[in-house]
Amino acid sequence: MTRSSTRARLDEALARIDDPKGEGARACLTVYRDAACAAAEAADARAKAGVTLGALDGAIVSIKDLFDVAGEVTRAGSKVLAEEGKPAASDAPVVRRLRQAGAVIVAKTNMTEFAFSGIGANPHFGTPGNPADRARIPGGSSSGGAVAAADGMCEISIGSDTGGSTRVPAALCGIVGYKPSRLRISRDGVYPLSQSMDSIGPMARNVADCRRADAAMAGEARAPLAAPSLTDLRVSVAQGIPVDNLDATVGKSYAQALARLTKAGARLRDKPLPLIEAMVEVNKRGGVQPAEAFTVNRDLLDRRGSDIDPNVRARLERARTIGAADYIWMANERDKLIRMMDEWLSDTDVLVMPTCPIVAPTLAEIAAPEDFARRNAMTLRNTSVWNFFDCCAISLPLPRNGLPVGLMLVARNGHDRKLFAIATAVEQVFA
Template sequence: MTSPSARSRLDKALAAIGDPYGEGARACLTVYRDEAIAAADAADARARQGISLGALDGAIVTIKDLFDVAGEVTRAGSKVLAEEGKIAHADAPVVRRLRAAGAVIVGKTNMTEFAFSGVGANPHYGTPANPADRSRVPGGSTSGGAVAVADGMCEITIGSDTGGSTRIPAALCGIVGYKPSKQRISTEGAFPLSQTHDSIGPMAMTVADCARADAVIAGEAAWTLEPAPLAGLRIGVAQGMPLDALDDTVGKRFPQALDALEKAGARLTHETLPLLDAMNAVHRRGGIVPAEGYAVHRERIARAKDGIDPMIATRIERAAKISSADYIAMREERAALVAAMDARLADIDVLALPATAIAAPTIAEMLDPETFGKKNAMLLRNTSIGNFFDLCAVSLPIPGSGLPCGLMLMTRNGHDRRLFRIAAAVERLFS
């Protein structure tokens, strides 16, 4: 049987985006209909001639609203940035690599304003509703991308991840989300939040699709993804804070996932991690991400605060109190902790923990600032560990009834291909 053409798959994606009863208007802020049709037809013409540009040739892809596209304003989910009207003069390197690989870019996806929350709410362009329960948030900040994948508007989406922005929405929407080792993928042309923590990664329905997209946007050669053996795999289960206050959904399904891994022959160990306490000590001084986010937006906050989501503006403003001396000290402390965590993980293959402590909250809940703050912190708590310690990490859907939740696997910086192989094996076990 021949596989469906790029054009036929694009037509289905465009139909999903255009469905008046669906989430297309909230998930996709820009739709490149004509350009995508031309790209899909070109991919099919190459296929008929036996020519391929690589693993993503003809793949239907969306990109987060913070990536530069030549000739367009980069909004980053913000009406204020849209009104500023700064035109991108070139595609971001990630976008150029996608085009060169033959990917069919069908749209730009909605996001938390400035990528500064894990909830995924956006009062300016609408909050894309969670595919598992339309009364709930999708997670963020790559909210529209996760909904686009889960609802069939694309096959792969490219997002950013500063504290969990690919893995949180993946966990809440029941798909796969990947955060690479930061240095592998250029953040040039991606509207910044934190120069220290920003990274760029894919989300998709499968680990294999994430792996092939990851190789393309990293500028690496294609490779064959073979699942790693689970028997004998050393999995460290993070104890303490990552397991605190899990809700009923995550608290039930995470142990079930661990039980399945152990039955498959993996060697599970309970890992206490005092380094997490040291990380929290840095956060109590204000944190690196808020300080860097404030540096990006302080003039904008002073000039146009009323046009910014108040949940986001409040978080940015808090960082005004962080001194330059504290910021420098936090950077230095983090560098030492990154090295210490790398050494700590040397004797295990992956660290396992729930991607998020809670399943998706309701959209209505997020209208209350106090509830928003608490739920946002619970969504970001575990995923942000990977960014702080400069690890690579993946969220995989844990099977079971009810709302989606994710198993997060993390390992040392630079071990991305090994992590993909382990993730593929776990995905196969869960299927």
């Protein structure tokens, strides 16, 4: 067995999960030790025989705690669901496709309860510490997955993204996080937050690993993607809200990133985004996403509200008074704005902005409810826009000036393959 074998890489991942000085106990809620070892040995046997199931064959993968796995209760980071939930009858289609593609599923990873926060804290199962500074938040809601990928507990982690839940933790932990066009990947067998905005995406230490996971989950043959020349791209730089009030670290890293892109041949042009202001006006009636999240979890709130994370509960309860007429109006207005944004971006190959306007705050800085709410809103500010407008987006780690900072690339709905190719080219600039 060589050190590059699947089994050897799995053993290294398991050792990191088991390390008592690491974050394994908080990042990985279920470890599939025996099944993963069997899958790794099968992958090595295929490799020895010259047989492959595809580009994901032998990859060490973790999955978020909201994906159904046959015979297991789907907890979605919740104590209540862990106690009351019924075992899933079958794997979620996403999990099934990962297995069919040869992925070695090593663990189920921790998350914000019900996936309803960009902070990544979980009072029931513990909050995994940020790899850059364990006293800081990991970002959420796919917190455990981002920490697991960054810390080498897996090579690829599969999360969900409803307002930024793959891109935010990726940005704050210094890795790559992808949000696909919403309908690209099946959400069946996934505990929902918002049926209008949920999407399923990967996190990894590079674009290529995210790309191969995305292709497997989408049931797409993984054709080679040639990175385009930056000089041939129409690169737009977001103006307005996405670049307002950046903290010092983000502001410095972002300015340096734009300078490096220019030096690499990219022709940048400023792009105002007035439709974001229109989105803000629509959301003043409470928001489509919160209304849908409340509907999903209303019974649990009514019966066992005291057993739900207080910060999550407060966000859900704020949506209790949203009426049917306001919800329908917001949904209809959103549909109009999605079409308008698609047209607005028709002269752009890729839109660039910071993933998060702030670096990861410390756990102490989000201890008070009002501080939690304020910093949660800031972490999600830029990412949630693109769930509302149903675009595809990716967060790339920038060269470090201290704590991790992410650069977000956005493309029109359905342009996922194109965005991966562009991200590959941009990644090379910062390598």
